[in-house]
Amino acid sequence: MSVISTVTVKVPATTANLGPGFDCIGAALKLYNEFKFTKNEGGLIIQVSGTEAEKVQTDESNLLYQAFVRLYEHIKQTPPSVKIEIKLGVPLARGLGSSATAIVGGLVAANELALSPLSELQVMELAIAMEGHPDNVVPALLGGCRLAATSRTGWEICDLTWHRDIVPVVAIPDFELSTSEARRVLPTEVSRADAIFNASHLALLLRGLATSREEWLRAALQDKLHQPYRQALIPGYDDVNVAAVAAGAYGMVISGAGPTLLALTDAAQAKTVVTAMAEAWQQAGITSIVRSLPIDMQGAVIL
Numbered sequence: 038m039s040v041i042s043t044v045t046v047k048v049p050a051t052t053a054n055l056g057p058g059f060d061c062i063g064a065a066l067k068l069y070n071e072f073k074f075t076k077n078e079g080g081l082i083i084q085v086s087g088t089e090a091e092k093v094q095t096d097e098s099n100l101l102y103q104a105f106v107r108l109y110e111h112i113k114q115t116p117p118s119v120k121i122e123i124k125l126g127v128p129l130a131r132g133l134g135s136s137a138t139a140i141v142g143g144l145v146a147a148n149e150l151a152l153s154p155l156s157e158l159q160v161m162e163l164a165i166a167m168e169g170h171p172d173n174v175v176p177a178l179l180g181g182c183r184l185a186a187t188s189r190t191g192w193e194i195c196d197l198t199w200h201r202d203i204v205p206v207v208a209i210p211d212f213e214l215s216t217s218e219a220r221r222v223l224p225t226e227v228s229r230a231d232a233i234f235n236a237s238h239l240a241l242l243l244r245g246l247a248t249s250r251e252e253w254l255r256a257a258l259q260d261k262l263h264q265p266y267r268q269a270l271i272p273g274y275d276d277v278n279v280a281a282v283a284a285g286a287y288g289m290v291i292s293g294a295g296p297t298l299l300a301l302t303d304a305a306q307a308k309t310v311v312t313a314m315a316e317a318w319q320q321a322g323i324t325s326i327v328r329s330l331p332i333d334m335q336g337a338v339i340l
């Protein structure tokens with residue numbers, strides 16, 4: 038049996054929820070973290086470079102390492118001692134799925150070093166269990182835009198058509214918002230009217246994404262389950278929203294749990310939308326990086 042001593046996994050950022058698809062829909066974006074695992078005899082070493090490297094834990098509490106260990110626990114084997122080199126491109130705690138990249142990266146790397154005892158579906162189920170919701174880890178693993186729904190026995194994953202004319206623009210502020218804080222502000226129960234609002238708007242969104250039909254997209258990017266409660270956690274939200282729509286975006290939503298804001302637009306308006314969102318946030322006193330990011334179709338890849 039061949040032995041693998043090193044593996045490098047590249048995992049895309051993700052934008053979850055897309056407005057009305059709270060906790061069930063997400064898309065992978067062309068922005069990446071890269072994780073190299075090398076078996077070594079000398080105990081755990083974690084080296085980090087790239088965006089915000091100084092913020093990453095370099096001991097056993099590191100989420101990437103915890104996911105790595107989790108897979109070995111699942112297959113009832115002792116994890117090998119490893120050196121991990123992390124190259125960060127995805128900013129942390131911004132609503133772009135940085136935790137999902139770590140969970141997926143650690144699980145995929147461990148599965149590869151353990152000579153693939155788990156199928157992709159089993160890796161995905163472990164990733165969802167670790168993250169607690171599927172909408173970041175599923176597109177991070179599989180790429181594209183994905184809907185995840187529970188079935189009687191597990192999960193049904195559906196790949197959604199993202200029309201090539203629809204351009205995602207992300208506006209990433211220089212402050213963090215933890216997912217747990219952004220989930221704490223949500224109510225545990227919602228009204229029937231709000232449930233119907235979201236069911237209808239999510240269905241409309243799926244058709245809007247598939248067709249790029251403007252009026253459907255303009256109406257679809259609305260939500261009553263999470264955004265109304267989270268907007269107050271994101272200073273400048275209203276200003277950036279107004280600016281994005283005035284510049285030609287179909288609409289704007291919170292990316293994942295925030296604070297990154299995501300506008301959808303077309304190629305002709307993309308530059309204007311980028312500039313308008315950046316200026317609106319600057320006027321609100323917030324530094325941001327605003328850019329269009331295409332959809333990643335590959336998901337996690339072993340290099």
Ligand code: HSE
Pocket residue numbers: 053054059060061170172173216219220263293294
């Ligand atoms: N669906 C999740 C949320 C994504 O909005 O809380 C954050 O990881």
